[in-house]
Amino acid sequence: xxxxxxxxxxxxxxxxxxxxxxxxxxxxxxxxxxxxxxxxxxxxxxxxxxxxxxxxxxxxxxxxxxxxxxxxxxxxxxxxxxxxxxxxxxxxxxxxxxxxxxxxxxxxxxxxxxxxxxxxxxxxxxxxxxxxxxxxxxxxxxxxxxxxxxxxxxxxxxxxxxxxxxxxxxxxxxxxxxxxxxxxxxxxxxxxxxxxxxxxxxxxxxxxxxxxxxxxxxxxxxxxxxxxxxxxxxxxxxxxxxxxxxxxxxxxxxxxxxxxxxxxxxxxxxxxxxxxxxxxxxxxxxxxxxxxxxxxxx
Ligand code: SF4
Numbered sequence: 456x457x458x459x460x461x462x463x464x465x466x467x468x469x470x471x472x473x474x475x476x477x478x479x480x481x482x483x484x485x486x487x488x489x490x491x492x493x494x495x496x497x498x499x500x501x502x503x504x505x506x507x508x509x510x511x512x513x514x515x516x517x518x519x520x521x522x523x524x525x526x527x528x529x530x531x532x533x534x535x536x537x538x539x540x541x542x543x544x545x546x547x548x549x550x551x552x553x554x555x556x557x558x559x560x561x562x563x564x565x566x567x568x569x570x571x572x573x574x575x576x577x578x579x580x581x582x583x584x585x586x587x588x589x590x591x592x593x594x595x596x597x598x599x600x601x602x603x604x605x606x607x608x609x610x611x612x613x614x615x616x617x618x619x620x621x622x623x624x625x626x627x628x629x630x631x632x633x634x635x636x637x638x639x640x641x642x643x644x645x646x647x648x649x650x651x652x653x654x655x656x657x658x659x660x661x662x663x664x665x666x667x668x669x670x671x672x673x674x675x676x677x678x679x680x681x682x683x684x685x686x687x688x689x690x691x692x693x694x695x696x697x698x699x700x701x702x703x704x705x706x707x708x709x710x711x712x713x714x715x716x717x718x719x720x721x722x723x724x725x726x727x728x729x730x731x732x733x734x735x736x737x738x739x740x741x742x743x744x745x746x747x748x749x750x751x752x753x
Contacts, residue, residue, distance in 0.1 A: 458719050459486055465726040471507035471530075473722065474499060474520075477666040478688035478714040479511045483722065487511065490692060492666045493519060493565050494580050500524045509725055510733070511717045513538040517733035518569045522743050525735075532721035534731035536713045540651070541566045543621035544600040549574035552597045556617055559595035562588055563746060564604055566623075569735045571599070573742035578750040581650050582665035585611045590753040607650040607657055626651040628708040629684050634659045637682045637703055644703060647672060648684030656684055656705075673697055686711050 463486070466473060474496040475487035484490045489499050493516040500508045500520035508529045510517040515538050517531040549561060549571055563575035564584065572578060579587040581604060588596050588608050595615045598605040603626070605618030629652050637644065638659075645661040647669050657663055662672050666689055673681055674697055683690060684705035693702050725731070735743065 472505040473509045476512035478686040481691040515541045530725040532725045533716035536716040540623040546570040560593040561597045575746045604650045623651040625711040631655040644680035
């Protein structure tokens with residue numbers, strides 16, 4: 456409690472806001488001003504009246520907040536909380552793909568570094584990937600970096616899609632056998648999964664949705680039991696916001712070690728030291744912003 460009180464007091468003194476991704480530790484979600492997905496949180500960062508943003512998430516998310524709100528100081532409590540999926544593609548890889556497929560437009564999932572966004576034509580999120588790809592004025596799309604989200608999109612469009620072979624190691628741990636076992640144990644439970652899951656898992660789902668989409672779906676759906684195929688952190692929010700329903704994690708192994716690097720102690724240190732800061736250099740920021748704006752304009 457002492458630690459939480461200290462964080463709350465320092466947050467006021469520093470004129471800071473704490474944002475937490477849906478995959479953060481429960482105690483981090485509980486002290487946050489807002490809990491949400493990466494784009495939701497970046498938009499909140501942009502519109503916040505506070506000058507300091509403590510972004511409890513992974514590195515590319517803090518970068519996205521810095522791209523959208525360059526006048527603010529964005530702190531990432533653990534600077535080593537990277538995203539292995541985002542790290543699976545480099546700006547040089549994107550340049551090479553553009554040379555290889557000169558007629559295609561590059562659609563980059565938000566889970567990419569600022570440098571990779573800067574080389575891309577459009578960004579997308581897991582919530583809007585299908586509609587972005589459909590609306591991009593080109594019949595050929597280079598889709599980076601997630602192969603499973605790319606597969607999901609490719610099933611909903613007639614466009615030619617060149618998919619980068621990246622994946623999220625955490626979602627990869629959810630296996631079709633896990634879903635099948637739970638389905639036979641809880642036959643009334645609906646299978647709700649994130650599109651970063653393996654394609655064999657996606658093929659078994661009743662509903663495929665982003666983290667915010669999963670929360671919205673279970674709130675509005677008439678069912679009572681759900682098998683949830685995404686990072687375990689979301690279960691805290693689901694059980695808190697929808698206590699009358701039952702949620703089973705598809706796998707207890709789907710824990711993102713990077714997301715869990717942010718702790719209460721590190722949040723307090725970040726507020727005390729105003730460090731570690733994530734700041735995107737201006738020439739990269741403006742180009743990356745263009746890709747995000749292109750998505751929003753679509
Ligand atoms: Fe990256 Fe996967 Fe962790 Fe999300 S859950 S931060 S995509 S490694």
